[in-house]
Amino acid sequence: xxxxxxxxxxxxxxxxxxxxxxxxxxxxxxxxxxxxxxxxxxxxxxxxxxxxxxxxxxxxxxxxxxxxxxxxxxxxxxxxxxxxxxxxxxxxxxxxxxxxxxxxxxxxxxxxxxxxxxxxxxxxxxxxxxxxxxxxxxxxxxxxxxxxxx
Numbered sequence: 033x034x035x036x037x038x039x040x041x042x043x044x045x046x047x048x049x050x051x052x053x054x055x056x057x058x059x060x061x062x063x064x065x066x067x068x069x070x071x072x073x074x075x076x077x078x079x080x081x082x083x084x085x086x087x088x089x090x091x092x093x094x095x096x097x098x099x100x101x102x103x104x105x106x107x108x109x110x111x112x113x114x115x116x117x118x119x120x121x122x123x124x125x126x127x128x129x130x131x132x133x134x135x136x137x138x139x140x141x142x143x144x145x146x147x148x149x150x151x152x153x154x155x156x157x158x159x160x161x162x163x164x165x166x167x168x169x170x171x172x173x174x175x176x177x178x179x180x181x182x
Contacts, residue, residue: 079129087132089160090125097121100171107174117174120167127163131156 063071083090100121108114134156138149 083129083132087128090128090132093124093128097125107171107178109178113174113177116170120170124160124163124167127159131160 084094101118104114104117104121108117134152138152142149
């Protein structure tokens with residue numbers, strides 16, 4: 033379409049695109065090498081401490097895990113069974129930590145009831161449930177193998 037003065041139409045001005053962010057833009061991403069690893073370790077330990085203080089489900093699962101881990105060495109007949117038993121407990125703890133992170137993030141954004149917030153929290157809860165089913169199934173199968181010689 034041409035303007036009223038007869039000059040050719042100009043294409044609309046493109047919106048200015050922000051420059052892509054790089055790790056140099058983030059002051060928290062500037063560490064490298066052993067310094068980065070050491071700080072990541074400290075943050076991980078802070079995460080464990082925070083989960084133990086603030087998340088009752090994680091406390092319960094961690095306590096149960098502490099009891100189950102030594103039992104895995106009695107229950108498992110070889111290294112593969114022991115790895116499955118130990119790994120299934122570890123998966124529960126990992127998924128619970130991720131679920132707690134999702135819940136904390138949603139709560140940080142808003143305590144307002146919202147369908148998307150509910151969906152995010154329900155997905156995390158379902159993931160924990162599946163990890164518990166997996167763990168229970170592995171332990172029941174190993175127990176049946178040990179006791180029944182199946």
